[in-house]
Amino acid sequence: MKKYSGLSLVTGALRHNRNWQPAWRKPDPKREYDAIIVGGGGHGLATAYYLAKEHGVRNVAVLEKGWIGGGNTGRNTTIVRSNYLWTEASLLYEKSLKLWENLSQELNYNVMFSQRGVYNLGHTLQDMRDIERRVGANRLNGIDAEVVNAEQVKQAIPLINTSPDARYPILGASLQRRGGVARHDAVAWGFARAADALGVDIIEQCEVTAVNRDGGQVTGVETTRGRIASKKIGVVVAGNASVLASMADLRLPIESHPLQAFVSEPLKPVLDTVVMSGAVHGYISQSDKGELVIGAGIDAYLGYGQRGSFQTIEHTMEAIIQLFPMFSRVRMLRSWGGIVDVCPDACPIISKTPVQGLYFNCGWGTGGFKATPGSGWVFAHTIAQDRPHELNAPFDLNRFTTGALIDEHGAAAVAH
Amino acid sequence: MFLIQCPWCGNRAETEYRYGGEAGISRPKDPDALSDAEWSDYLFYRSNPRGAHKELWNHAQGCRRWFEVERDTVSYKIARSYKLADRNSESGS
Numbered sequence: 428m429k430k431y432s433g434l435s436l437v438t439g440a441l442r443h444n445r446n447w448q449p450a451w452r453k454p455d456p457k458r459e460y461d462a463i464i465v466g467g468g469g470h471g472l473a474t475a476y477y478l479a480k481e482h483g484v485r486n487v488a489v490l491e492k493g494w495i496g497g498g499n500t501g502r503n504t505t506i507v508r509s510n511y512l513w514t515e516a517s518l519l520y521e522k523s524l525k526l527w528e529n530l531s532q533e534l535n536y537n538v539m540f541s542q543r544g545v546y547n548l549g550h551t552l553q554d555m556r557d558i559e560r561r562v563g564a565n566r567l568n569g570i571d572a573e574v575v576n577a578e579q580v581k582q583a584i585p586l587i588n589t590s591p592d593a594r595y596p597i598l599g600a601s602l603q604r605r606g607g608v609a610r611h612d613a614v615a616w617g618f619a620r621a622a623d624a625l626g627v628d629i630i631e632q633c634e635v636t637a638v639n640r641d642g643g644q645v646t647g648v649e650t651t652r653g654r655i656a657s658k659k660i661g662v663v664v665a666g667n668a669s670v671l672a673s674m675a676d677l678r679l680p681i682e683s684h685p686l687q688a689f690v691s692e693p694l695k696p697v698l699d700t701v702v703m704s705g706a707v708h709g710y711i712s713q714s715d716k717g718e719l720v721i722g723a724g725i726d727a728y729l730g731y732g733q734r735g736s737f738q739t740i741e742h743t744m745e746a747i748i749q750l751f752p753m754f755s756r757v758r759m760l761r762s763w764g765g766i767v768d769v770c771p772d773a774c775p776i777i778s779k780t781p782v783q784g785l786y787f788n789c790g791w792g793t794g795g796f797k798a799t800p801g802s803g804w805v806f807a808h809t810i811a812q813d814r815p816h817e818l819n820a821p822f823d824l825n826r827f828t829t830g831a832l833i834d835e836h837g838a839a840a841v842a843h
Numbered sequence: 844m845f846l847i848q849c850p851w852c853g854n855r856a857e858t859e860y861r862y863g864g865e866a867g868i869s870r871p872k873d874p875d876a877l878s879d880a881e882w883s884d885y886l887f888y889r890s891n892p893r894g895a896h897k898e899l900w901n902h903a904q905g906c907r908r909w910f911e912v913e914r915d916t917v918s919y920k921i922a923r924s925y926k927l928a929d930r931n932s933e934s935g936s
């Protein structure tokens with residue numbers, strides 16, 4: 428791998444940019460690997476990278492049915508934060524946030540991680556009590572968090588409507604200054620390039636169609652590019668988790684829903700932080716290109732179609748205009764949908780399964796982009812050591828039987 | 844947005860309805876007799892298929908009655924909808 432640097436940019440420019448190499452190879456699949464990762468989203472690519480980097484497992488393939496990053500990774504609104512309520516969840520997301528803080532250096536790839544702060548607005552007395560409680564819990568876990576009042580919100584975000592006459596007046600917010608946004612594609616490409624450099628084969632246009640087993644042990648997969656053997660298979664396919672599970676005769680406590688987002692025409696810089704509201708249900712930031720990036724809630728029905736219903740977009744626009752009346756005249760450019768894997772307790776499953784050698788990482792639902800590096804880090808550990816890391820042990824599939832759920836609906840439900 | 848046919852009121856916009864989840868899951872008659880795994884399956888596990896799905900809808904802003912719909916989860920096309928009493932027959936529209 429040729430290292431990117433300021434110098435490589437200059438010499439590249441002087442050579443009319445003819446010296447650039449593809450960021451990862453396009454190998455044909457081998458017959459057998461030490462580990463196979465199904466799903467070339469951010470989580471799958473991160474898993475492969477940390478397998479090679481932290482655990483010395485380099486004979487690894489990532490199998491992706493389309494192109495890498497074309498799933499939820501390339502469709503999300505990229506909000507990164509770690510201010511979840513319960514200790515189990517906040518430690519997992521905080522591990523991830525710490526990895527984000529050094530990710531561009533680690534990967535030698537600019538993931539454009541921008542710690543511009545995340546405001547979670549409170550509109551009722553109960554919202555504010557919940558915010559106080561969550562901020563308190565965060566601080567006990569060593570996570571930066573503050574409660575701010577409406578005046579401070581207005582000061583930081585001059586365009587926001589803090590009038591007490593608003594239908595849902597803003598009473599205050601929680602603020603995590605270390606939160607922010609990152610460039611979604613760059614995260615997939617950066618992990619892919621770094622994993623490839625360590626020997627990982629990234630195989631696109633390769634759909635897994637069956638999971639082979641011998642007794643209770645996994646032995647490989649059937650794919651649209653032939654049979655590939657491996658005694659360790661990690662599945663990270665987001666909205667398609669139940670489909671892959673059924674290939675191994677497993678069921679999951681997961682349902683797949685459409686989740687939509689949209690962007691506006693580019694504007695001059697008007698919003699330099701991230702604003703989320705659970706009560707009116709919307710979240711918004713401004714991209715470096717100037718587009719307002721706006722996310723909706725899930726559609727209630729099951730959907731694998733990567734599209735949702737129009738009234739969901741309409742509802743979200745209403746919420747955003749409540750918060751920012753000025754945006755009522757901004758035109759929206761495009762909208763799209765992803766398929767999110769929703770778990771009953773709004774927390775992921777990062778777990779071994781009843782099939783030996785088969786591991787699942789799913790259930791991130793509406794909010795897993797922020798967890799990309801951390802999820803890959805703990806999943807690599809789980810696969811390499813055949814046991815969870817202490818950070819993901821609470822996220823075992825078994826919790827739905829024991830009852831040890833980690834209810835993050837409060838901190839996760841608005842999504843993201 | 845799609846049109847859903849209420850067996851009583853006919854085709855109406857999706858916004859009149861409320862989605863009610865996977866159909867055919869009934870509360871176990873004797874919960875005490877279930878193992879933890881069986882109870883967990885009833886509470887949390889769903890078939891979540893990519894393709895044909897039988898699901899409940901409620902005509903919340905119409906006649907307020909529940910009925911079943913068979914819908915494809917990829918194309919979102921509705922094959923048929925029918926009253927709960929007719930769930931085992933092939934009729935319905």
Ligand SMILES: Cc1cc2nc3c(=O)[nH]c(=O)nc-3n(C[C@H](O)[C@H](O)[C@H](O)COP(=O)(O)OP(=O)(O)OC[C@H]3O[C@@H](n4cnc5c(N)ncnc54)[C@H](O)[C@@H]3O)c2cc1C
Pocket residue numbers: 465466467468469470471490491492493494495496497498499500501502503504505506507633634635636663664665666667671686687688722763764765766767791792793794795796797798842843
């Ligand atoms: C509109 C929207 C907004 C969001 N906003 C946020 C946000 O602001 N912040 C946040 O933290 N999270 C957000 N999320 C959630 C976040 O995008 C996901 O949790 C995260 O990106 C999941 O990453 P992943 O790598 O697991 O999945 P994906 O990126 O979906 O990757 C899974 C891959 O598996 C592949 N695959 C599926 N089936 C097969 C098969 N049979 N064989 C081979 N490959 C297969 C798919 O093609 C896909 O590329 C949002 C999601 C959406 C849809």
Ligand SMILES: [Zn+2]
Pocket residue numbers: 849850851852853902905906907908
């Ligand atoms: Zn009706």
